[in-house]
Amino acid sequence: MSAFASSDDRLPLYQRLRDQMHEKIASGEWRPDEPIPTETELAQTHAIAVGTVRKAVDTLVAEGLLNRSQGRGTFVRRPQFDGSFFRFFRQVTAAGEHKVPESRILSHSLEAPPAAVRKALALEPGEAVVWLERVRMVNGHRVVREDIWLPASKFKKLLDVSPGAFGNLLYPFYEEICGQAVASATENLTVETADANTARALGIEPGLPVVVIERTALGYNRAPLEYRVSRGAAEGFRYQIDIF
Amino acid sequence: MSAFASSDDRLPLYQRLRDQMHEKIASGEWRPDEPIPTETELAQTHAIAVGTVRKAVDTLVAEGLLNRSQGRGTFVRRPQFDGSFFRFFRQVTAAGEHKVPESRILSHSLEAPPAAVRKALALEPGEAVVWLERVRMVNGHRVVREDIWLPASKFKKLLDVSPGAFGNLLYPFYEEICGQAVASATENLTVETADANTARALGIEPGLPVVVIERTALGYNRAPLEYRVSRGAAEGFRYQIDIF
């Protein structure tokens, strides 16, 4: 019954149940926004008490993989990218402040991956990538410039779509066109000075500071799906953390 | 959040207990690294079941205010600043990589607070501040330059200490000398270009990007204790987040 490695029998029941449920989410057996079996069902099928099931569900809720909704059920959570660094590029629109940037794909093509991309996507030697050039704009002003690389083996269908037909949000698009759902991501923030190309792309002076965000996005099975490098003018960027 | 007001009677028992325990930590009645009463004791004094106490403790553990230790007890956690932005200034020491920077206080004095400081520390009009100038160094190389402001009402004893006698870590020092314990902090990261002063202080060229970290540190009673602005060369800075 256990898909791959069953969890250690010496672990507490609720941990073992947690691992099994995690596996069902990772494997896609339980899909995002779908309700999982009720707590009493899970208790019966695993022949354990409801309280133990609750504890397993609790941990997965705490980890952010599940959402409870009283009276409705418990649901697999769709990943939220609200915490991404991008939220912290202040779009000083003069008028309304919280303007969502529009995105435009400048070009897409099949390429041989640079070394950094091949490493980030854990590609086999010789495997090609789909390369997207993209800009994010506010009021027609270019705010962020992005290079996006995707394994061609999973994403070559994107090349059949005209750049203008790409939506504002890429991840639902990936899922719709290529059946690849993003489950998590890691972002790295660094700072560099704008070279001539970047300065032109962002409409700023060369030499000004630029915030660089590298993102590697993973699917539910932990396989790298996307590697993305984004650059935006550092002016107006602000990121906050809380320490306890 | 709840400052003093006792929690709402309509809330679940475990929530109300959680709020009361939070209050005891915030007020300093339960001190860091000290064990809190046992779960059975709490259950008896509040006339509720142990399971309910466990749930209240669980939430505080999840929030990071308590640490459980099987067989020993449950303890008030000392705040950990491991997650601070400062960890992400890579100290490229050529030799060993993870060198802890040494700190030196350049000067301390009693000052009238600039407007930004008065706001951050929520000072009364006319209240003075203690101002510290500080550098962090690796291998004699200045890595970070800091301005630190503290309410004089609580920290004027620091002026009696010679700058050389300040320790490498300020927060234990604050607690020792002034009896003020830091419980939490908020940090904001922005980027600017080095002006002449900053460039000289950091030993870099003017105009190069500088990472600016503003930190407001709070005591257990949520009162602002310290406002700090730190600047370091953006080169070698890298910060990572994970998104789920």
Next chain:
DNA sequence: TAGTGGTCTAGACCACTTA
């Protein structure tokens, strides 16, 4: 050995959602 937190159970009742 005594006392702590950790796991697990079984069941009662409440609050909310949907139909």
Next chain:
DNA sequence: AAGTGGTCTAGACCACTAG
């Protein structure tokens, strides 16, 4: 009204720590 998750209880037994 039926079914879901939410709260609360009471008690058994286990695992770890300290004296």
